Amino acid sequence: MDQHHSNCEKGYKPLINLNQIYNEDCCAFMDRLSAQKILLDVIVTSPPYNMNKEYRSYRDNRNEEDYLTWLENVCRKIKVGLKKDGSFFLNIAGRPSDSALPFKLVTRLTDNVGFKLQNTIHWIKSISFDSEDVGKKNGIHNNDNVSIGHFKPIVSARYLSDLHEYIFHFTKTGNVKIDKLQAGVTYQDKSNIGRWKTAIEDKRDRGNVWFIPYPTIQQSRPHPAVFPVKLPERCIELHGTRENMLVYDPFMGVGSTALACIHLKVNYIGTEIDPQYIAIANQRITAYIQTNPSLRE
Numbered sequence: 001m002d003q004h005h006s007n008c009e010k011g012y013k014p015l016i017n018l019n020q021i022y023n024e025d026c027c028a029f030m031d032r033l034s035a036q037k038i039l040l041d042v043i044v045t046s047p048p049y050n051m052n053k054e055y056r057s058y059r060d061n062r063n064e065e066d067y068l069t070w071l072e073n074v075c076r077k078i079k080v081g082l083k084k085d086g087s088f089f090l091n092i093a094g095r096p097s098d099s100a101l102p103f104k105l106v107t108r109l110t111d112n113v114g115f116k117l118q119n120t121i122h123w124i125k126s127i128s129f130d131s132e133d134v135g136k137k138n139g140i141h142n143n144d145n146v147s148i149g150h151f152k153p154i155v156s157a158r159y160l161s162d163l164h165e166y167i168f169h170f171t172k173t174g175n176v177k178i179d180k181l182q183a184g185v186t187y188q189d190k191s192n193i194g195r196w197k198t199a200i201e202d203k204r205d206r207g208n209v210w211f212i213p214y215p216t217i218q219q220s221r222p223h224p225a226v227f228p229v230k231l232p233e234r235c236i237e238l239h240g241t242r243e244n245m246l247v248y249d250p251f252m253g254v255g256s257t258a259l260a261c262i263h264l265k266v267n268y269i270g271t272e273i274d275p276q277y278i279a280i281a282n283q284r285i286t287a288y289i290q291t292n293p294s295l296r297e
C-alpha cells in the first residue's frame with residue numbers, strides 16, 4: 001500500500017492524494033473525483049441517519065423529504081464515481097418509530113438512481129439465545145440463555161431495543177462477482193469438507209447475518225455514531241481485495257473505514273465536514289500504524 005498521506009499513484013492525476021481524509025463536503029469532493037476521472041472500487045459508508053444525533057457540525061434533523069432527497073443526490077454521485085464492477089455498501093438504520101426509512105431510501109436508489117440491490121446484510125450488534133438451541137459442539141450449555149454484545153436498552157413500553165442495522169450492497173448491474181470466501185468462515189462440522197462439490201476447503205460463505213459487537217471501551221466515545229472497524233473491513237473483503245484498489249468513505253467520521261483499509265493494505269480516501277473528527281481519525285491512524293510495525297514500511 002502507498003504510505004499514509006503519500007502522493008498519488010501513477011494513473012491518478014494530482015490534486016487528490018490517496019490515503020487521506022479531506023475536510024470537504026462529499027458531493028463537492030465527488031465532483032472533483034469525476035473531473036479527475038478517478039473511479040472507485042468500493043464505497044463503504046454510514047451517512048447520518050436523521051435521528052437527531054449530536055454531531056459537532058452536521059444538524060441531524062432534516063425533514064424526511066429533504067433528507068431522502070439529499071441522500072439520493074449523494075448516491076447519484078456515488079454511482080458516477082463507482083467502477084462498473086464496483087460495490088457500494090450503505091450502512092443505515094431506521095428508528096423504532098420509523099423503521100421503514102431504510103426501505104424508502106432503497107426504493108429511491110433502485111427506482112430513481114438505477115442501482116441494483118445485490119445483497120441485504122443484517123448487522124447484529126447484540127444477540128441472545130437459549131442454550132438448548134445451540135448445536136452440541138459449541139460448548140455453551142451452562143446457562144439458560146446466553147447474551148453477547150452490548151447495547152443501550154430502549155426506554156419504551158412499545159418498542160424492543162433495536163439491535164440491528166442494515167448494510168445494503170448496491171452494484172451497477174446486480175451481477176458483480178464477490179469474494180464470499182475471503183469474508184467466509186470455517187466449517188463447524190469438518191466432515192462437510194469434501195462432501196459437497198463446492199466444499200473443497202475449510203471455508204464457507206458467512207451468509208448475510210453479521211454479528212459484530214461494539215468493542216468495549218472505558219472512556220466516552222469521541223463521536224456519537226461510529227461503526228466498528230470490522231464492519232467496513234468485512235464489506236471490502238466481500239467485494240474482494242486487489243492490488244491498487246481504491247476505497248472511498250464519503251462520511252468518514254473518525255476514520256473507521258480508513259483503519260479497515262490500512263489493515264487490509266488497500267488505498268482509501270475519505271471526506272468529513274468536521275475538522276475535529278478528522279483530527280481524531282488521523283490520531284487513530286497514527287496510533288494504529290505505530291502499534292503494527294508491518295504497516296510502516
Ligand SMILES: C[S@@+](CC[C@H](N)C(=O)[O-])C[C@H]1O[C@@H](n2cnc3c(N)ncnc32)[C@H](O)[C@@H]1O
Nearest residue numbers: 025026058225226227251253254255256272273
Ligand atoms: C454516521 S457518521 C459516520 C461515522 C463513521 N462511520 C465512523 O465510524 O467514524 C456520519 C458523518 O458524516 C459527516 N457528514 C455529514 N454531512 C457530510 C457531508 N456533506 N460531507 C461529508 N461528511 C459529512 C458527519 O459529520 C458525521 O461525522
